[in-house]
Structure formats: C-alpha cells, structure tokens
Amino acid sequence: MLILDELKKNDPHLRLVALVLAGGLFILLAGLWWVQVVSAHDYQVHLETQSYRTIRVPAVRGKILDRDGHVLAENVPRYNLSLYLDDLRSQFSAAYDVEYARATNSRAHYIAAQEKKLGRALTKAERKQFAFSRGQLRQLGVQARARAAAGVVARLGEIMGQPLAFSPKDFENAYQKARAMPYPILKNLDAAQIARFEENYPDGLGADLDLQSVRSYPFGTTAAHLLGELHRDNDSVPGEEAYFSYRLPDYRGVTGVEGKYDSVLHGRAGVESVLVNNYGYRQTNDMDSAPQPGETIVLTLDLDIQRSVEESLVRRQGAEARAAVVVMNVRNGDVLAMASSPTFDPNDFAQGWPPGKYQQFQESGAEKNRATYENYAPGSIFKPIVALAALEAGLNPDATVDNPGYVMVGRRRIGDEAPVGKYNLRKAIIESCNTYFVTIGLRADITNIVQMAEKFHFGESTEIFAGQETPGIFPTLKQVQSPGWRDGDSANICIGQGKMAVTPMQMAVAYAAIANGGTVLWPRLVERIEPQDAAPDETATNFPAGLVRDHLGVSARNLQILHDAMLAETVEGTGRPAQVPGLQICGKTGTAQVMNSRNQETGRTTWFASFAPYEHPRYCVVVMVENGTYGGPTCAPIAHDIYETILQKETTRAKTLATVK
Numbered sequence: 330m331l332i333l334d335e336l337k338k339n340d341p342h343l344r345l346v347a348l349v350l351a352g353g354l355f356i357l358l359a360g361l362w363w364v365q366v367v368s369a370h371d372y373q374v375h376l377e378t379q380s381y382r383t384i385r386v387p388a389v390r391g392k393i394l395d396r397d398g399h400v401l402a403e404n405v406p407r408y409n410l411s412l413y414l415d416d417l418r419s420q421f422s423a424a425y426d427v428e429y430a431r432a433t434n435s436r437a438h439y440i441a442a443q444e445k446k447l448g449r450a451l452t453k454a455e456r457k458q459f460a461f462s463r464g465q466l467r468q469l470g471v472q473a474r475a476r477a478a479a480g481v482v483a484r485l486g487e488i489m490g491q492p493l494a495f496s497p498k499d500f501e502n503a504y505q506k507a508r509a510m511p512y513p514i515l516k517n518l519d520a521a522q523i524a525r526f527e528e529n530y531p532d533g534l535g536a537d538l539d540l541q542s543v544r545s546y547p548f549g550t551t552a553a554h555l556l557g558e559l560h561r562d563n564d565s566v567p568g569e570e571a572y573f574s575y576r577l578p579d580y581r582g583v584t585g586v587e588g589k590y591d592s593v594l595h596g597r598a599g600v601e602s603v604l605v606n607n608y609g610y611r612q613t614n615d616m617d618s619a620p621q622p623g624e625t626i627v628l629t630l631d632l633d634i635q636r637s638v639e640e641s642l643v644r645r646q647g648a649e650a651r652a653a654v655v656v657m658n659v660r661n662g663d664v665l666a667m668a669s670s671p672t673f674d675p676n677d678f679a680q681g682w683p684p685g686k687y688q689q690f691q692e693s694g695a696e697k698n699r700a701t702y703e704n705y706a707p708g709s710i711f712k713p714i715v716a717l718a719a720l721e722a723g724l725n726p727d728a729t730v731d732n733p734g735y736v737m738v739g740r741r742r743i744g745d746e747a748p749v750g751k752y753n754l755r756k757a758i759i760e761s762c763n764t765y766f767v768t769i770g771l772r773a774d775i776t777n778i779v780q781m782a783e784k785f786h787f788g789e790s791t792e793i794f795a796g797q798e799t800p801g802i803f804p805t806l807k808q809v810q811s812p813g814w815r816d817g818d819s820a821n822i823c824i825g826q827g828k829m830a831v832t833p834m835q836m837a838v839a840y841a842a843i844a845n846g847g848t849v850l851w852p853r854l855v856e857r858i859e860p861q862d863a864a865p866d867e868t869a870t871n872f873p874a875g876l877v878r879d880h881l882g883v884s885a886r887n888l889q890i891l892h893d894a895m896l897a898e899t900v901e902g903t904g905r906p907a908q909v910p911g912l913q914i915c916g917k918t919g920t921a922q923v924m925n926s927r928n929q930e931t932g933r934t935t936w937f938a939s940f941a942p943y944e945h946p947r948y949c950v951v952v953m954v955e956n957g958t959y960g961g962p963t964c965a966p967i968a969h970d971i972y973e974t975i976l977q978k979e980t981t982r983a984k985t986l987a988t989v990k
Contacts, residue, residue, distance in 0.1 A: 388596025557585020
C-alpha cells in the first residue's frame with residue numbers, strides 16, 4: 330500500500346519511474362505470452378527437426394607381432410564406395426514427383442473409365458474412395474527412393490567400369506534405420522578402383538569414398554589357429570557407454586590370441602555426435618570422445634620357423650592333411666611355432682567370406698586347432714615316459730627281455746611288429762618293441778607310471794589357451810587301484826594306448842622336460858604387451874619366461890640313459906628321416922591305432938616327438954599326422970625340415986654376431 334500511497338502524491342518523477350516499470354513489465358509479459366503461446370509450435374518443430382544421434386566408433390585393434398617384430402595382425406584402411414543419403418534428397422524429391430504424377434495419371438484414367446461405364450460423372454463421395462491413402466503415398470516414396478538410388482548406382486557402375494549390385498530392400502532398410510550414415514555399395518576398393526573413381530566422378534551425384542579400418546593378416550594362413558578368429562560384434566564392452574543410435578562395424582576375438590587377449594587388443598570405442606534434421610539427414614558432426622587404440626601383443630613365435638612348419642606340412646602331406654606341429658624352446662617354454670592343418674585364412678573372418686568358401690572351411694574341419702583341442706592316443710612316443718618310470722623303479726637298462734613277436738597279458742595276446750629277439754632299453758627304443766615296454770611297465774607297477782605321468786601333468790590343460798584346450802585323458806591313482814582295473818588296461822598304457830589321450834602341446838611340454846633335465850615348464854606364447862601409443866609414463870607388461878610348473882625329480886643318470894637311447898633312435902631306428910647333418914637329434918616315433926566300437930582299426934595317429942641338439946638341448950619338435958602310415962616315414966621328414974630351418978637360423982645368427990664383433 331505504501332507504493333500506491335506514494336503514487337497518489339503529485340510527484341512527476343515518481344510517476345515517470347512507475348510508468349517505465351509498468352511498461353517494462355508489460356513487455357516482458359507480452360514476450361512470455363508470445364514464446365509460450367504463439368511460438369510454442371515453432372519451437373516444438375525446431376526441437377524435433379534438430380536432434381542429436383550418437384555413433385559408436387570402434388577403436389583401432391592392437392597389433393600382434395612375432396618375437397622379431399614381424400607384423401602378424403594389424404589394421405589397414407579400407408575404402409568403400411558409399412551413397413550419402415542427405416546428398417540425394419533432390420533426386421529423391423524429383424523421383425517422387427515423377428512417381429506421384431504417374432500414379433495420379435493412372436488414377437485419372439481409372440476414374441474416367443468408371444464414369445464412362447456408369448454414363449455419368451462420379452459424385453464427390455465416389456471420388457473420395459480413389460484418394461491416395463497414407464500407406465500408398467508412403468509406398469510411392471519407397472519406390473521413388475529406390476528408383477533414384479538405383480539410377481545413381483547404375484551411373485557409378487559406368488564410372489567404375491563394372492556392374493554394381495543394388496538391393497532395394499536393403500537400401501530402404503538403411504534409409505529407415507540409419508539415414509545419417511553412408512550406405513556402402515562397393516566395398517574394399519583397390520588402388521586402381523580408387524584412382525578410377527577420383528578421376529571420373531562428377532560432383533553432385535551423392536556418392537563418395539568412405540574410409541574404414543579393417544583387420545588384416547599380412548601372411549594369410551600363416552599361424553591362423555594360433556592367431557585365432559574374429560567375429561562381427563558391435564556391442565559395447567565393459568566400461569563403454571551402452572546406448573548408441575548407430576554402431577559402426579566392430580569385431581570380437583573368439584579363438585587363439587585374438588580370443589584370449591581380446592580385452593587387451595580391443596581398445597575402447599569412441600563417441601561421435603551427429604546433428605540430424607527432421608528428415609533424419611546429417612547436418613553436422615562432432616567427436617565427443619576419440620577411440621582409444623588396443624595394445625600391441627608381442628609373441629614368442631618365430632615367423633621363420635612357423636612358415637617352415639606349415640610349408641613342410643603342405644609339401645610332405647598336402648594342404649588337406651589333418652596334422653599338428655609344436656616347436657618349443659625346452660629351456661624357457663617359449664612356443665616358437667604351433668601349426669594345425671588344414672588351416673584357414675583369418676582375413677576371411679575379418680573381411681568377409683568369398684562365395685562358397687565358408688562351406689569348404691566347415692567341411693574340411695579347418696576350424697579345429699589340432700595342436701591343443703583334439704585328443705589323440707600317443708602310441709610309442711609315450712614309451713620314453715614308461716622307461717623313465719621303470720628306471721626310477723630300479724630297471725637295469727642293460728637287462729634283456731625276450732620278444733617272440735607278441736606278449737601275453739592274461740589271456741590277451743598283444744602283437745609286436747618289432748623283430749623277434751632279445752631287447753634291452755636302447756634296442757627297445759630303437760625298434761619300438763611293445764613286448765619290452767609291456768613287460769617292464771608291469772614289473773615297475775602301473776602306480777609308478779601314473780605317478781610319473783602326474784608330474785608331467787597329463788590329463789591337465791597346459792593353459793596356453795584358456796577355454797580353447799582339451800585337458801586330455803589319463804587314469805588317476807584311484808582308478809588304477811580300483812578292482813575294475815586290469816593288467817590289460819595297464820599294458821595298453823605302457824604302449825601309449827587304451828584309456829589315455831594327449832594333445833601335441835602336452836607332448837611338447839613333456840619332451841621339453843625330458844630334454845632340459847626334468848623341469849616341467851608352463852608354455853609361454855606371449856612375451857609382452859605394449860601400449861600402441863605409449864605415453865612417457867606407460868611401460869610394457871612382460872610375461873616371465875621359464876615359469877616352472879613341476880619337477881620330475883628323476884636322476885640325471887636315468888635321463889642320460891634315455892637321451893642316449895633316443896639319439897640312437899634317429900641314428901639307427903625309424904627316426905632316421907629326421908636327421909640333419911651337423912645336428913644330433915633325440916627322438917621317438919609313434920603309431921597309434923584308431924579303433925571303432927567293434928575293435929576294428931579305422932585309422933592311425935602317427936607321431937614323431939624329439940629334441941635337439943643332443944649335447945645341450947634347446948629345441949623340442951613334436952609332429953602329429955592323422956591317418957599316416959607310421960611315425961618314421963610320415964612325421965620324421967617334417968621334423969627334418971623344421972630342424973634344418975632352425976640350424977640355418979642359428980648359423981646365420983652366429984655369422985652375424987661374429988661380423989659385429
């Protein structure tokens with residue numbers, strides 16, 4: 330009331346101030362009314378027509394290198410020829426006008442025909458039934474867009490000098506769901522195609538080159554099972570945003586190194602914001618957060634040895650052979666090579682399968698990593714372990730066992746392909762005499778053999794590929810001491826058959842332990858992990874070599890006896906095809922029968938397990954071939970090729986060091 334009382338006073342200055350305040354208040358109220366009431370619809374339309382979409386931008390996947398820095402897996406730019414739908418709006422509009430005019434003309438002819446038939450003009454109500462429905466108008470739009478896009482694609486085909494496929498259904502799906510994104514019509518252009526497009530492309534056609542990063546394996550099928558597979562997966566990983574309007578193509582590692590270390594290699598996706606109008610077309614875009622690249626993995630793998638392994642498998646047994654090879658450093662457990670055959674090209678998983686090739690891949694059984702994920706009876710390559718258990722139990726290596734060509738275990742007769750005669754340990758290893766090993770194994774007692782096998786960790790995973798490896802099969806002490814266990818079961822174990830199965834990787838670990846003096850090592854495949862774009866305070870994560878899993882606890886004398894016998898195997902016995910001049914190799918061949926439910930032989934698993942050099946072992950080579958003849962002629966020649974490569978590398982390295990000094 331005080332304000333009103335003051336206004337009643339005859340004070341012109343005060344009245345002026347009051348009028349100014351009242352006028353300002355009126356203007357504010359009028360503006361508020363204009364914004365809230367009159368212009369509300371305009372603002373609402375503007376809000377609807379200007380909205381943001383988020384795009385998940387995949388990170389660059391980390392590289393995979395061999396021990397010498399050779400790139401085994403990397404990311405390369407791939408150019409796609411794509412339509413940009415926001416640039417095609419004028420073509421869409423023109424095509425719609427044509428479609429609408431055609432539909433209108435058709436409707437007019439139909440109406441005229443009806444009027445002629447009735448002999449009168451149609452009433453307003455009758456004409457109304459011929460009006461276009463929303464669905465019909467929408468379909469006209471679909472047809473117009475498809476016609477316009479098909480015309481552009483045909484023109485691009487002329488420019489590129491090749492016909493380009495166009496699917497109206499796929500195009501419309503992209504238009505409805507990802508209008509702000511480029512629509513690819515020709516993927517993975519080579520240099521010649523890129524040059525042709527750049528030289529001949531006219532402005533305003535609504536197409537351009539779209540750059541994407543794609544996984545590439547420069548050496549194709551080399552080390553495919555070790556590197557592993559990628560499968561398309563655009564989902565967010567832990568730590569990323571969960572919701573995106575659009576997701577660019579991304580991948581997830583499934584097997585091999587790509588699978589086991591996917592969280593390291595994958596990196597962290599970025600976020601791009603795109604402003605779109607009410608038609609869904611892109612207006613502007615901003616990168617909210619840049620993708621963080623994955624880390625680089627350096628393997629223990631030696632590319633030269635790996636390639637030698639795979640080339641030898643193909644040359645000796647053919648590309649379709651079902652086989653596996655493992656090469657290991659016996660002193661520190663480093664896996665220098667690991668191959669499985671048949672193999673595949675991991676580029677097909679990352680970049681797309683050519684027509685019909687995926688079916689061939691499935692039919693060949695190439696997806697299975699036979700080095701770690703298949704069970705095999707070891708046959709005679711298990712005999713050195715039986716010999717070691719017997720030696721530790723007191724076997725005299727010079728004592729002989731008479732071989733009449735078979736051995737009786739109860740009522741069961743076990744045949745022997747070794748020549749009839751007397752055998753000591755050395756001769757039994759050379760000739761792979763079943764009679765000798767069954768005899769000494771039963772004398773030593775199956776419990777001692779099982780206890781020795783437990784130190785090698787048969788029946789357990791080597792953990793080189795978690796979740797991608799079979800643990801194999803081997804009886805426990807409880808099983809062999811149960812009433813249901815028979816001497817025949819023990820006899821089978823003594824010759825590497827029966828209730829047991831191994832992987833080539835397990836046998837490589839075992840032979841490495843025999844070679845290095847009795848230390849069972851964890852196999853190491855990854856040497857270190859390095860940041861791809863290392864900051865000054867970032868360092869590599871190193872994986873220590875030579876991690877000890879167990880000790881055999883056997884005497885050096887007994888190991889030496891075994892080494893001497895295995896050296897004689899490659900000098901005088903069935904392992905002779907493995908010989909390499911200048912390198913003494915200790916080895917054991919093996920052939921295990923594959924039997925069906927009727928106890929009929931359906932195939933053979935052939936082996937050659939070895940280490941070298943005899944004087945100071947450094948390398949272990951295990952070769953397995955399914956359906957071979959015998960271990961000697963089938964597998965030993967492959968080992969020969971591998972050792973020859975190893976010797977050449979060592980010779981070259983020694984010369985290089987001598988030159989440097």
